[in-house]
Amino acid sequence: MKVEAKILLGLGLFFGLMCAVYWNWSLENAGGVMMFAAMLLGFLPGSYYYWWSRRMKQRPEDNPQATQTQGAGVVGAFPGSSIFPFVMGMGAFFVVLALVFGIWLLVPGLGLVVWALLGGTAEGRRGGQH
Amino acid sequence: MTDVLDPPVHVEPHDGGHEEHHGPTGILNWLTTTDHKVIGLSYTVTAVIMLVIGGLFAEIIRGQLATPNGTLVSLAQYNELFTMHGSVMIYLFAGPFAFGALANIIVPIQIGAPDMAFPRLNALSYWLYLTGAITMLSGFFTAGGAANFGWVGYAPLSNSLNTPGAGADLWIGGLLLTGFSAIFTGVNLVATIFYLRAPGMTMFRMPIFTWNMLVTAILILLAFPVLTAGLIMLYADRHFGTHIYSVAGGGVPVLWQHIFWFWGHPEVYILALPFFGMVTEIIAVFSRKPVFGYKGMIFATLTIAALSLGVWAHHMFTTGVVLLPFFSIMSLLIAVPTGIKMFNWIGTMWRGQIWFSTAMLMAIGFLFTFLIGGLTGIYLASPPLDFFTHDTYFVVAHFHSVVMALVLAGMAGLYYWGPKITGYLLNEKIGKAQFWFLFIGSQVFTIPLYILGLQGMPRRMAVYPHDPQWKMLNDLSTLGAVLIGLSTVLFVVNVVVSWKKYPAGDNPWDAHTLEWFTTSPPPHHNFYRLPQIRSERPTWDHNHPEHRALHHGEHEPAHENAGAKQ
Ligand code: HEM
Ligand SMILES: [Cu+2]
Numbered sequence: 001m002k003v004e005a006k007i008l009l010g011l012g013l014f015f016g017l018m019c020a021v022y023w024n025w026s027l028e029n030a031g032g033v034m035m036f037a038a039m040l041l042g043f044l045p046g047s048y049y050y051w052w053s054r055r056m057k058q059r060p061e062d063n064p065q066a067t068q069t070q071g072a073g074v075v076g077a078f079p080g081s082s083i084f085p086f087v088m089g090m091g092a093f094f095v096v097l098a099l100v101f102g103i104w105l106l107v108p109g110l111g112l113v114v115w116a117l118l119g120g121t122a123e124g125r126r127g128g129q130h
Numbered sequence: 131m132t133d134v135l136d137p138p139v140h141v142e143p144h145d146g147g148h149e150e151h152h153g154p155t156g157i158l159n160w161l162t163t164t165d166h167k168v169i170g171l172s173y174t175v176t177a178v179i180m181l182v183i184g185g186l187f188a189e190i191i192r193g194q195l196a197t198p199n200g201t202l203v204s205l206a207q208y209n210e211l212f213t214m215h216g217s218v219m220i221y222l223f224a225g226p227f228a229f230g231a232l233a234n235i236i237v238p239i240q241i242g243a244p245d246m247a248f249p250r251l252n253a254l255s256y257w258l259y260l261t262g263a264i265t266m267l268s269g270f271f272t273a274g275g276a277a278n279f280g281w282v283g284y285a286p287l288s289n290s291l292n293t294p295g296a297g298a299d300l301w302i303g304g305l306l307l308t309g310f311s312a313i314f315t316g317v318n319l320v321a322t323i324f325y326l327r328a329p330g331m332t333m334f335r336m337p338i339f340t341w342n343m344l345v346t347a348i349l350i351l352l353a354f355p356v357l358t359a360g361l362i363m364l365y366a367d368r369h370f371g372t373h374i375y376s377v378a379g380g381g382v383p384v385l386w387q388h389i390f391w392f393w394g395h396p397e398v399y400i401l402a403l404p405f406f407g408m409v410t411e412i413i414a415v416f417s418r419k420p421v422f423g424y425k426g427m428i429f430a431t432l433t434i435a436a437l438s439l440g441v442w443a444h445h446m447f448t449t450g451v452v453l454l455p456f457f458s459i460m461s462l463l464i465a466v467p468t469g470i471k472m473f474n475w476i477g478t479m480w481r482g483q484i485w486f487s488t489a490m491l492m493a494i495g496f497l498f499t500f501l502i503g504g505l506t507g508i509y510l511a512s513p514p515l516d517f518f519t520h521d522t523y524f525v526v527a528h529f530h531s532v533v534m535a536l537v538l539a540g541m542a543g544l545y546y547w548g549p550k551i552t553g554y555l556l557n558e559k560i561g562k563a564q565f566w567f568l569f570i571g572s573q574v575f576t577i578p579l580y581i582l583g584l585q586g587m588p589r590r591m592a593v594y595p596h597d598p599q600w601k602m603l604n605d606l607s608t609l610g611a612v613l614i615g616l617s618t619v620l621f622v623v624n625v626v627v628s629w630k631k632y633p634a635g636d637n638p639w640d641a642h643t644l645e646w647f648t649t650s651p652p653p654h655h656n657f658y659r660l661p662q663i664r665s666e667r668p669t670w671d672h673n674h675p676e677h678r679a680l681h682h683g684e685h686e687p688a689h690e691n692a693g694a695k696q
Contacts, residue, residue, distance in 0.1 A: 003333040004324050007432065011348070014436045022440065026453040030388040031442070038352050038439055049324075060329030068660045071329035078245045078655065081154060081162040085250050089257025092310070096265060096303035099365065100296050120250065 001053035001062060005046055012042025082123055088116035164249035165654065169256050170235030171551060174544075176260060177227035181537070183267070184218035185618055187211050192611040195604050198596045208592035209278035210270070210297075216281030217301065221308055222263045224536060225397070228404035229315050229350065230259060232543050233343045235551055237319060239645035240340045242328025242663070244655035247321035251314050258311035266304025269297035277301035280590065282394070283364070285375035285386040290368040299368070302361050309358040316350030319343055328644070330663030334428075337643045337666060338421055341428050342407030345435045349396045349403070352439060357393035360386065384449055391442035399438045402532070403431060405539035406471060409493040412546050413475055415641045416490035417482025420667060423474040430467035430474075437464045447516045454513045461511035468504055472497070487639070488561030492542035495569040496535045502573075503531030506580065521590075524583025527576045534572035534614070541568065541621070549634035553650045557632070560624040567617035575610025578603035642667035 016039040023032035060066040091112030098105035154162055163169060191211055194200040203211060238246055246252045269276030274295030279287045283301070286292060323336070323344045336344075364386065366372040373379020375386045414421045421427060440460045443452040475497055484490065506528040509515045519525060541564070549555045582603050587594060594600060637646040647669045648657050661672040670677070 001324075008348075010432075011436055015439060018440045022453070022456060025456060028388075028451075028453070030385055031392065034356060034389075034392045035439065041352055061327035061331050062333075064330065064332050064335075064664075066329035067662065068329055071660075078249055079164050080654070081159070082164055082250050082253070083162045085164070085253035086161045086257055088254050089261055092258060092307060093261035093265070096261075096307055099303050099369075100299040 001049055001056065001059065003062075005049035005053050008042050008046030009050060010042075012039050012046055015039040015042055079123070082120070084116045084120035084123060087112050087119070091116055164245070164253050166234050166238050166246045166249065166252055167551065167651065167656075169252055170231055170233075172256055173226055173230035173234055173259070174232070174551075176263065177223050177231050180218055180223040180263060181227070182618060184215055184223055185615060187215035187218065189611055189615050191215060192608040194592055195594070196608045198601060199593050203592070205592050206275065206278070209590075210276045212590055213278050213280050213301075214267070214270070214276050217266060217277070219533065220281060220397070220401070221305060222259075222266065224401045224533065225312060226259050226308070227540055228401055228536075229312065229319070229343065229346055230255065232408065232540075232547060233319065233339075233346075233404055234315070236547055236645055237340050237343050238322055238326065239550075239648065239652055239656050240337045240643050241323065241326065241331050242644050242657065242660050243322060243326035244657075246318045247326055248318050252318050255311045255314040255318070258307045258314070262304045262307030262309075262311060264304075265300050265307060269300040272296040272300065282390055283386075284390075285364070285367075285383040286377075288364060288368075288386075289376060299365070302365050302368075305361055306358060309354050309361070312350050313354045313358075316347040316354070319347035320351070323347075328660055328663060331644075334425065335663060335666045335668075337407075338410040338424070338427055339404075339407035339643075342403045342410075342431055345431050346400050346403045349400050349435050349438070353393045353396035353400065356389055360389035360393070363389075384446070384451060387446050387449065388442070391445045392439075394445065395442045396435075396438045398532075399434060401536060403434070405496070405536045405543070406431070408543040408546070409475065409496050409539050410478075411641075411643065412489050412493045412542050413478050415546075415639050416485045416487055416493075417479045418485070418640075419478055419482040420642070421474070422477035422480070423470075424666060426470055427474050430470040433467040434464060437467070444511055444516070447513045448520045458511055458513055462508065465504070465508055465511075472501065472504075487545070488556070488558055488565055489542045489546040489639075491562060491565045492538045492545065492568075495565060495572075496539040496542065499531055499538060499569070499572055500535035502576070503528060503535055506531065519583055521588055522583040523579045523587045523589055526589050527579035527583055530576050530579070531572075534568075534576065538565075538568060538572070541565075546639070547645075549638055550645055550650045550652070553634055554628065554630055555632040555634045555638060556624050557628045560620055560627065564617045564620040564624065567613050567620060571610045571613030571615075571617060573610070575607050575614060578606040578610075582607075637669065637673070640670075640673070642670040644668055647672065 015035055019032060019035035019039055022028075022035060026032070060070040063070075091109050091114075094105050094109030094112065096109075098109055160168070160172070190203060191208070194202045194208060194211075234246070234252065238244070267276075272295065274297050276297040277283070277293070277300070279293050279298065283298075288298060323340060327336070363372070363374045367375050367381075373381040375381050375383050377383060410421055410427065437460055441457055441464065443457045444461045446452050447454060447457070506524070510519065510525065510528060545556055545561055582600060585600070587600065594604070634650045636649055638650075639646070643666075644660070644663075645652070647661055661668050665671055
């Protein structure tokens with residue numbers, strides 16, 4: 001986990017430096033703001049990972065000598081199939097079409113999105129189909 | 131050889147078995163699947179169809195330009211064609227092919243994971259991509275035609291006064307959908323690579339392709355939200371009466387350019403890094419050597435990614451309102467890590483036992499073509515030279531050298547990994563013919579454009595002055611485009627001719643990485659068993675125990691019967 005954290009922190013640091021140089025030199029705000037946000041995107045998850053990496057014991061994937069047996073067991077729930085991504089995708093499609101062809105398309109669009117959110121969450125609770 | 135295997139254990143999905151997977155079949159299976167391999171295959175097919183559509187637009191463009199006063203299409207249609215050619219190629223082919231198609235299939239298998247971290251989100255990514263593509267292309271069927279303001283949609287040309295009509299809005303809508311699709315894929319790739327690696331697969335043992343996809347995913351997360359926000363503001367300007375990009379209401383048109391290119395330049399690397407990863411793997415395998423300078427390669431990738439966020443305004447030199455020295459220096463600096471990569475690729479081939487398979491030829495073609503694109507990019511990074519060539523065919527030629535290199539690399543990837551996905555090899559004879567058409571075609575298409583650009587031929591023009599030399603150069607370029615088109619036909623022919631003909635086996639190339647350890651195609655959840663992972667080449671170590679100690683950077687001549695497979 002340390003390597004992962006350091007990559008993000010390193011990127012954050014670099015963007016921070018670049019932001020400082022650029023903003024002070026160019027006095028142009030759009031780019032300055034965007035680079036500041038990029039710095040945050042490095043620092044926020046990076047520092048969280050770093051904080052965790054010091055508290056947890058080494059994971060088998062970080063151990064160069066790990067054997068495959070150490071990885072045995074459940075790694076997570078992997079639903080084999082689900083209709084809700086498709087439903088959600090169609091919902092988003094209609095929402096976007098509403099931007100072009102008329103506001104009424106929001107009704108089926110948001111309807112499908114809400115259905116997918118509820119259905120997908122319930123399915124997640126059950127652990128999904130296989 | 132099972133003695134070097136750990137007991138056949140595998141990550142268990144919580145239903146207990148990965149082999150018996152009873153899902154729906156047929157069309158319902160396609161609609162409901164969350165298997166990264168099936169999703170990746172859908173992405174691959176869709177993206178290749180987009181390449182063909184974008185290619186058809188390109189052929190029409192080149193047909194129009196074959197004569198100075200071409201009448202193949204009207205001026206208005208020409209505007210739609212170059213806009214949609216660029217948009218389809220960048221937004222709907224190159225990106226999704228890079229991070230949706232091959233990465234989706236290969237990354238989880240390369241690190242020994244059963245699937246992507248969020249399989250349902252992964253499926254959603256695909257549906258957003260497909261509907262986004264349909265949305266953008268449907269502009270052609272509206273009264274005003276498709277978007278026609280160039281693939282960059284500059285303000286104020288893209289406002290509701292200059293470009294009214296549904297086509298432009300469908301372009302924006304399509305980009306909103308594909309933008310979210312890309313962001314979700316980015317999230318998924320990062321989570322998969324951080325959390326689902328097999329035991330022993332430390333970060334510095336991951337294959338270079340996976341490394342590049344990690345960096346690409348981070349770049350997606352940095353860049354795409356900016357574009358999406360920019361598009362929402364563009365839509366608001368067009369329909370809600372805001373004046374974010376219009377001088378009239380106190381807005382700043384050039385703000386759109388800042389936002390667009392803050393996404394747009396990293397996008398260049400979002401497109402390129404995955405293909406760099408593919409050729410790295412392919413060159414190593416077909417030179418029968420480890421990747422030369424493995425860590426240097428990773429460092430170069432990270433440096434390119436970091437720098438790529440600080441160069442956006444090299445596309446805006448001629449606006450007169452950007453900090454020229456900053457952007458020029460940063461752009462030139464990117465040449466350094468890119469040069470490192472070039473040397474590492476050549477170093478990997480150096481004294482290797484090179485097997486000139488189709489995939490390897492395509493990869494070498496990539497190196498050559500990308501070198502031309504990279505070197506001409508260095509010219510453009512220098513403001514005085516850019517002032518001279520901006521908006522001429524020199525720029526078109528520069529980025530087509532780059533993107534044609536990416537097409538070569540993508541084809542290399544399909545020939546290399548296709549057998550893993552489908553279980554069948556493609557015909558090598560047709561493949562090599564395809565390579566020569568594509569490679570020679572790319573040069574014949576771009577090199578005349580460099581000359582035309584230096585002579586001042588502007589881009590995005592349907593007609594040009596009568597001049598025998600310009601006509602000759604344009605004809606050459608059109609000939610190149612025809613050769614490229616024929617290469618695509620050969621690819622389709624190859625798929626048809628080789629359909630289920632040449633079974634691949636698990637590891638037809640004697641390759642290095644984990645995806646070649648499992649069956650072709652891999653089972654549901656990818657592995658029945660995993661080897662010990664003790665280096666960045668676990669499959670090679672397992673198949674060649676006598677060479678286990680070999681480390682990257684070593685100039686060991688390849689082992690006996692290396693050429694046996696030829
Ligand atoms: C068969 C291969 C191709 C041919 C013959 C071709 C031809 C052309 C030509 C002639 C133009 C300039 C049109 C003009 O300025 O009037 C153009 C523009 C463009 N092409 Fe291609 N192209 C090909 C492949 C690609 C690929 C693979 C990509 C990206 C992955 C791509 C991306 C673009 C972009 C972004 C533009 C700029 C569009 C604009 O000005 O808004 N092209 N292409
Ligand atoms: Cu750029």
